[in-house]
Amino acid sequence: MQIPVLGLRLLQTAMTRKTHIDENAARAAFENAIDTYEQDFGKFFLARLFGLELAYTADECVITFDLKDFMFNPQGGLHGGISAFVLDISMGHLLRQTSGPGATIEMKVQYLKAARSGRLTCTARFIRHGGSISFLRSELVDEHGEMIAYATSTWKSLKQHPHSAAKPT
Amino acid sequence: MQIPVLGLRLLQTAMTRKTHIDENAARAAFENAIDTYEQDFGKFFLARLFGLELAYTADECVITFDLKDFMFNPQGGLHGGISAFVLDISMGHLLRQTSGPGATIEMKVQYLKAARSGRLTCTARFIRHGGSISFLRSELVDEHGEMIAYATSTWKSLKQHPHSAAKPT
Amino acid sequence: MQIPVLGLRLLQTAMTRKTHIDENAARAAFENAIDTYEQDFGKFFLARLFGLELAYTADECVITFDLKDFMFNPQGGLHGGISAFVLDISMGHLLRQTSGPGATIEMKVQYLKAARSGRLTCTARFIRHGGSISFLRSELVDEHGEMIAYATSTWKSLKQHPHSAAKPT
Amino acid sequence: MQIPVLGLRLLQTAMTRKTHIDENAARAAFENAIDTYEQDFGKFFLARLFGLELAYTADECVITFDLKDFMFNPQGGLHGGISAFVLDISMGHLLRQTSGPGATIEMKVQYLKAARSGRLTCTARFIRHGGSISFLRSELVDEHGEMIAYATSTWKSLKQHPHSAAKPT
Numbered sequence: 001m002q003i004p005v006l007g008l009r010l011l012q013t014a015m016t017r018k019t020h021i022d023e024n025a026a027r028a029a030f031e032n033a034i035d036t037y038e039q040d041f042g043k044f045f046l047a048r049l050f051g052l053e054l055a056y057t058a059d060e061c062v063i064t065f066d067l068k069d070f071m072f073n074p075q076g077g078l079h080g081g082i083s084a085f086v087l088d089i090s091m092g093h094l095l096r097q098t099s100g101p102g103a104t105i106e107m108k109v110q111y112l113k114a115a116r117s118g119r120l121t122c123t124a125r126f127i128r129h130g131g132s133i134s135f136l137r138s139e140l141v142d143e144h145g146e147m148i149a150y151a152t153s154t155w156k157s158l159k160q161h162p163h164s165a166a167k168p169t
Numbered sequence: 170m171q172i173p174v175l176g177l178r179l180l181q182t183a184m185t186r187k188t189h190i191d192e193n194a195a196r197a198a199f200e201n202a203i204d205t206y207e208q209d210f211g212k213f214f215l216a217r218l219f220g221l222e223l224a225y226t227a228d229e230c231v232i233t234f235d236l237k238d239f240m241f242n243p244q245g246g247l248h249g250g251i252s253a254f255v256l257d258i259s260m261g262h263l264l265r266q267t268s269g270p271g272a273t274i275e276m277k278v279q280y281l282k283a284a285r286s287g288r289l290t291c292t293a294r295f296i297r298h299g300g301s302i303s304f305l306r307s308e309l310v311d312e313h314g315e316m317i318a319y320a321t322s323t324w325k326s327l328k329q330h331p332h333s334a335a336k337p338t
Numbered sequence: 339m340q341i342p343v344l345g346l347r348l349l350q351t352a353m354t355r356k357t358h359i360d361e362n363a364a365r366a367a368f369e370n371a372i373d374t375y376e377q378d379f380g381k382f383f384l385a386r387l388f389g390l391e392l393a394y395t396a397d398e399c400v401i402t403f404d405l406k407d408f409m410f411n412p413q414g415g416l417h418g419g420i421s422a423f424v425l426d427i428s429m430g431h432l433l434r435q436t437s438g439p440g441a442t443i444e445m446k447v448q449y450l451k452a453a454r455s456g457r458l459t460c461t462a463r464f465i466r467h468g469g470s471i472s473f474l475r476s477e478l479v480d481e482h483g484e485m486i487a488y489a490t491s492t493w494k495s496l497k498q499h500p501h502s503a504a505k506p507t
Numbered sequence: 508m509q510i511p512v513l514g515l516r517l518l519q520t521a522m523t524r525k526t527h528i529d530e531n532a533a534r535a536a537f538e539n540a541i542d543t544y545e546q547d548f549g550k551f552f553l554a555r556l557f558g559l560e561l562a563y564t565a566d567e568c569v570i571t572f573d574l575k576d577f578m579f580n581p582q583g584g585l586h587g588g589i590s591a592f593v594l595d596i597s598m599g600h601l602l603r604q605t606s607g608p609g610a611t612i613e614m615k616v617q618y619l620k621a622a623r624s625g626r627l628t629c630t631a632r633f634i635r636h637g638g639s640i641s642f643l644r645s646e647l648v649d650e651h652g653e654m655i656a657y658a659t660s661t662w663k664s665l666k667q668h669p670h671s672a673a674k675p676t
Contacts (some may be wrong), residue, residue: 019208026214030199039188044243045195046251073261074213075327080273081257082215085250092242092249104249105640106613108277108446108592108662110473110490112466127452127488132614133663135448135488150465151475152448152490154613154661158244274471275492275617279642281635281660296657297619302443302494304617304657318643319634321617321659323444323492327503333446364552368537377526378582382587383533384589385649411599412548413665418611419595423588430580430587442587446615496582 018069018076024068033054041096047089050082054093063092063122067115077114078148083140084109087151090124091136095155105133107153118143132157182296187238188244195239198245206327210265216258219251223262230263232291236284242267246283252309258304259293260305264324274302287312301326347452356407356414356501363409379434388420392431399432401460405453417487421478422447422479425489428462431468433493435495443471445491463489510520525576525583533577548603549610554596557589561600568601574622584621585655590647591616597631598643602662605636612640614660624652639664 033048042054051065063086073079088107095102124138134157140149202217211223220234232255242248258275263272293307302325309318371386382393387405401424411417426445433440463464473495478487540555549561558572570593580586595614597610602609631645639662 003495021206021208021214023203026203027199030196034192034195037190037191039241039243039245041243044241045190045239046241046248070214072208072213072215074208074210075270075272076208079215079254079257080261080276081250081254084253084276084278085248085259088248088250088253101244103244103283104280106277106279107249107252108275108490108615109463111273111274112468112473114272115190128446128485135450137488147466150475150490152446152488154448187578213643277446277659279634279661281642282636297654299619305620306657316635319644321615321657323617359544361541364541365537368534370531372533375528375552377528377579377583378579381529382579382581384579384586385576400514410546412546412551413608414546417553417595418587418599418614419592420590422595422614422616423586426586426588426591428565437568439582439649441582441621442618444615444617445587445591446539446613447591448613449611452610487528 016077021069025068029068029070031082041093046085050086051087051088056094056097059094059098059125061090061097061124063090063093064119066119067117067141068080075114077116078120080109080111080149083115083149084151085122086122087124087138087140087149088153090122090138090152091151091155094126094136095134095157098126098169099134099157101158102132102134102155105156107133107151109149109151111149112147114141115140115148120148127152130157172293182276190238190241194237198237210262210270215254219255221257221258223226223254225263225266228263228267228294230259230266230293232262233288234291235288236286244283247289249280249318251277252280252284252318253320255289255291256293256307256318257322259307260320260322260324263293263295263305264303264326267295268303268326271303271324271326273296274323274325276320278318278320280318281316281321282311282319284311285307289317296321298327344417345460347382355505359407359410363406367406367408379431379439384423388424390424390427392427394432394435397432397436397463399428399435399462402457404457405455413452415454416458418449418487419448419454421449421487422489424458424460425462425476425478426491427493428460428476429493431461432464432474433495434471436464437472437495440472440495445489445490445492447487447489449487450485450489451480453478453480453486456487459488464492513579528576528579530672532575536565536575536577548590548608553592555592559593559596561596563604565600566601566605566632568604568631570597570600573626573628574613574624574673582621584623585627587616587656590618590622590656593627593629593660594631594645594647595660597629597645598658598660598662599631600629601643602641602664605633606641606664609641609664612660612661612663616656616658618656619654620649622647622649622655627655634659 010119052143055062100112136154137152206214206217222233224231240251291309297306306321375383375386391402393400409420460478465473475490544552544555560571562569567586576590629647644659
């Protein structure tokens with residue numbers, strides 16, 4: 001049986017994993033991070049590298065960022081570890097904004113759906129805001145409102161550093 | 170009361186958070202990643218950026234990497250999201266090495282201790298290796314053998330792509 | 339130094355942990371369970387023993403029950419394992435009500451507050467209702483609306499048994 | 508079409524879920540619990556009801572118990588909530604034995620395999636034993652050494668009650 005040339009080509013395309021990322025986009029992200037980071041909440045190097053934009057409401061921390069393929073796993077979707085990274089930041093920054101810095105005791109992430117393009121939004125809220133131990137949750141959703149990942153975590157508040165108290169976030 | 174000059178200086182140092190990372194080290198990590206990555210298991214861009222070196226035994230995946238301060242949180246330790254990222258990779262690569270690629274259903278990380286310098290080792294093992302659903306755990310330890318983080322996760326095996334089967338990992 | 343009699347008595351009271359449960363209440367719970375259980379969803383023996391009352395809305399399973407001291411830990415509050423048991427049931431029954439029986443792959447419970455008396459309400463909802471894998475969460479709250487425990491879980495749907503499909507829940 | 512009598516009978520058997528538990532065994536468990544419990548570690552009512560036998564090594568708490576069908580879910584296996592209950596006790600009692608009572612902050616259980624009969628063994632160990640926050644894990648295995656469930660948890664040590672310090676566990 002003869003295979004039509006076009007069909008074969010399509011098949012080959014489907015079988016070829018993308019082996020390269022958009023290197024210009026990765027470089028732009030890196031240079032922008034180097035130019036604009038400060039090792040403080042909201043603007044530390046990794047947050048800048050992944051293009052995270054943080055905003056706060058009275059009881060939420062909302063992070064938005066554009067997917068770029070340098071953030072991907074070998075299967076071509078946002079790496080689960082990067083989802084975890086963003087979810088962690090959303091909860092840690094909400095705690096910090098509300099009552100000073102804390103340390104993560106534990107975090108669990110459930111992965112609902114792969115994310116391959118577009119702009120993601122991550123929203124953290126308290127389950128319970130305690131004096132010493134706090135419980136938080138966060139949702140990562142895509143542009144269509146579909147949930148990508150869901151996290152819960154537990155934090156221990158740290159005694160606030162006199163210097164950091166004076167600093168704007 | 171007079172404050173001795175040296176004492177004041179020490180106090181100021183203690184109160185100053187490091188506001189800059191080693192930018193040359195970050196740039197070297199980026200350039201090395203761009204030069205050596207391939208979007209496949211073990212060598213995708215993010216794995217290269219964080220300098221991850223993967224090795225396998227019969228039933229383990231072992232990742233080693235050097236801490237660099239561009240991986241840090243605003244408090245000056247390895248960011249918990251990056252710990253999660255490395256732990257995730259160790260378990261996903263063990264599954265992939267043993268029975269083909271899978272998707273993370275969920276992962277929980279417990280954070281035991283901050284890591285600030287040196288070389289870390291992350292070792293993944295199966296709790297139970299199933300046909301469809303597998304359960305794994307992984308430990309991240311520092312040079313002194315002290316545990317930094319402990320993770321458990323659940324994975325769903327994916328039908329293997331004909332192309333990826335032929336590819337060396 | 340002399341200790342006033344009343345003061346000593348109060349001290350002794352404070353130091354005495356309650357060493358007995360209300361045995362009549364425990365026996366009544368047991369006899370009621372034996373009389374009314376059926377090994378099916380909503381009315382299996384353990385659900386009856388702990389006095390669980392299940393109700394459903396379009397997208398929730400709501401369980402209510404009265405705390406009895408036979409459910410307590412040695413510190414005199416609802417045992418965390420029983421909280422986990424009720425949270426598990428709420429999520430499993432919501433899944434069963436919506437799309438047939440499933441098996442728990444994993445569950446995480448965060449413990450926010452001790453519960454010592456009154457009536458508790460446990461409400462389960464879907465995070466994502468999938469064909470094969472579903473993600474759920476559930477909240478256990480006391481009479482004052484204060485959260486006692488928060489759970490998330492992952493379930494695998496089972497092929498439905500022809501017999502159970504015909505049975506009312 | 509005629510259905511052979513034997514075939515129909517087998518079909519009916521396969522389709523019939525067991526609707527009754529061994530009520531005598533349940534009653535014996537209840538009466539034994541009432542007779543032997545004390546609301547203290549290792550022997551509180553629920554631990555007795557489920558027939559838990561606790562033992563300690565230098566760094567483990569080992570619980571053994573016989574499966575009885577009153578502990579089952581509607582599908583005829585050990586209820587996941589009871590697995591969680593036993594795993595929780597194993598870790599809480601190890602902490603208590605080592606450094607006094609604590610409260611569970613969170614626990615995650617992964618469910619590997621159904622358990623339908625025989626004697627189960629649950630072994631808790633520390634991941635990290637801290638002064639204030641401790642991390643533990645525990646495994647529930649059946650008679651054949653197959654793992655039923657795997658748990659990790661986080662605990663907060665409580666200030667020890669003067670009375671409980673004097674009491675044997």
